[in-house]
Amino acid sequence: SRRPAARPAPADPWSALRHDAAACTRCGLHAQATQTVLGEGPQDAALMIVGEQPGDHEDLAGRPFIGPAGQILDRALGQAGLDRSRIYLTNAVKHFKFVPQGKRRIHQRPNAGEVSHCRWWLQREIEQVQPRLIVAMGATALLGLMGQAGKMTDLRGRLIPGAPPVLPTWHPAYLLRLPDRAAAEAETANFTRDLELAAAVLA
Numbered sequence: 001s002r003r004p005a006a007r008p009a010p011a012d013p014w015s016a017l018r019h020d021a022a023a024c025t026r027c028g029l030h031a032q033a034t035q036t037v038l039g040e041g042p043q044d045a046a047l048m049i050v051g052e053q054p055g056d057h058e059d060l061a062g063r064p065f066i067g068p069a070g071q072i073l074d075r076a077l078g079q080a081g082l083d084r085s086r087i088y089l090t091n092a093v094k095h096f097k098f099v100p101q102g103k104r105r106i107h108q109r110p111n112a113g114e115v116s117h118c119r120w121w122l123q124r125e126i127e128q129v130q131p132r133l134i135v136a137m138g139a140t141a142l143l144g145l146m147g148q149a150g151k152m153t154d155l156r157g158r159l160i161p162g163a164p165p166v167l168p169t170w171h172p173a174y175l176l177r178l179p180d181r182a183a184a185e186a187e188t189a190n191f192t193r194d195l196e197l198a199a200a201v202l203a
């Protein structure tokens with residue numbers, strides 16, 4: 001079976017959250033995915049970074065941002081002087097959504113209903129970690145955090161005031177997909193600059 005056998009819920013809130021999320025059936029995505037991928041990082045991280053959903057690698061490993069998008073993120077974090085081990089990294093949606101194509105599993109963007117169901121877990125993570133700043137990578141992250149859609153080209157790089165404030169930026173997978181080399185370089189620079197802004201806000 002892909003899901004752990006029912007065990008009594010652990011007493012501490014953090015372990016209880018992981019225990020409960022592992023058995024989530026709030027939307028249909030659990031049926032196809034290998035496992036729930038909850039966030040990773042210190043429970044008292046000042047910075048939380050939110051992506052879209054686990055990809056192929058993350059679904060198998062049970063950890064966020066370890067595949068190609070994670071490598072882009074790691075590089076930009078390094079350039080911005082941010083230490084990944086001190087950040088709480090998570091996703092708006094906790095199960096991998098895909099369509100099988102031969103041996104491959106092709107990523108599908110989660111729909112608004114799936115994002116909405118999964119907000120419950122994202123809110124629990126925010127309550128536990130209580131970050132001072134959240135970076136929203138891409139439109140799905142922003143939808144999960146704010147509960148409403150926004151246009152990334154208008155919002156990117158500008159702090160949205162709140163408790164905590166939210167900084168929208170590109171999703172690293174978007175940078176990988178940009179066909180034009182000059183555009184990819186320019187937007188990767190913008191992505192890094194946004195992470196530098198996050199570092200400055202927290203300094």
Ligand code: URA
Nearest residue numbers: 051052053054064065
């Ligand atoms: N893309 C995401 O949005 N999240 C991951 O964890 C991996 C890739």
